[in-house]
Amino acid sequence: DADVTQTPRNRITKTGKRIMLECSQTKGHDRMYWYRQDPGLGLRLIYYSFDVKDINKGEISDGYSVSRQAQAKFSLSLESAIPNQTALYFCATSDPPGRVTPANTGELFFGEGSRLTVL
C-alpha cells in the first residue's frame, strides 16, 4: 500500500460543482502539502499545513480551500470548480527539519496524483 494515498485518482466534473480531493498518509509526518501540476508550469504549491492546527496558503490558493482533519488526513476542496482548475493534483508529506531521523533531507513524499477535469 502507498504511504501517501489520494482519492479519487481521476475525476471529471462540471463548472460550478464542488469537488473534494482527499489525502491520507501512513508516514507519520506532521507536514502535508497540496500541489498542482500543469504542462509547462511544473508543480505549484496550493496550500500547506505544518500540523493539525496550522494551515497556510501557497502561491496559488485562490479558488481552493483545505481541511486538516487529523495528522494523517489533508483534504483539498474546490468550492465552485472552473475549467482552468483542470490539472493533476498531488498531495505530499514531509518531516520537519531537525527531527532526528536516519535520512531527513526534508524531502517531500508524494502521492500518486489526482487528475481533475472540469468541463
Next chain:
Amino acid sequence: DQQVKQNSPSLSVQEGRISILNCDYTNSMFDYFLWYKKYPAEGPTFLISISSIKDKNEDGRFTVFLNKSAKHLSLHIVPSQPGDSAVYFCAATYSGNTGKLIFGQGTTLQVKP
C-alpha cells in the same frame, strides 16, 4: 515570476551516454536544492539533493553540480539507461522553509535503446 527555471522542456539521449539536465534559479536565499523524477501515472519521487555548502553530490549514476555564483545547477546521469526516461523536476528551498519547495517546469528525458 518563475524562481526556478528549467529551460529545456525535453532531452533525448542514447543509452549509455551522459544525460545533463539543467536548472537555473533567481532567488539568492535558496540554499538547498533537490531533483525529483516522475514517471507517468505516478507521483514525483526524490532523486538527489545538494546543500549550498557543497558544489557536488554524487549517488551512483547520478551527480548534481551546483554553481552558486551562476545560480545554476545540473543533474548528470552516467550512463543513461532506458529506465531513466521520465520527467525530471528541479526544486529549491531555503533554511527554515524546508518542505516548502519551489519547482521548475520539468524536463522530459528520453533515453533511446
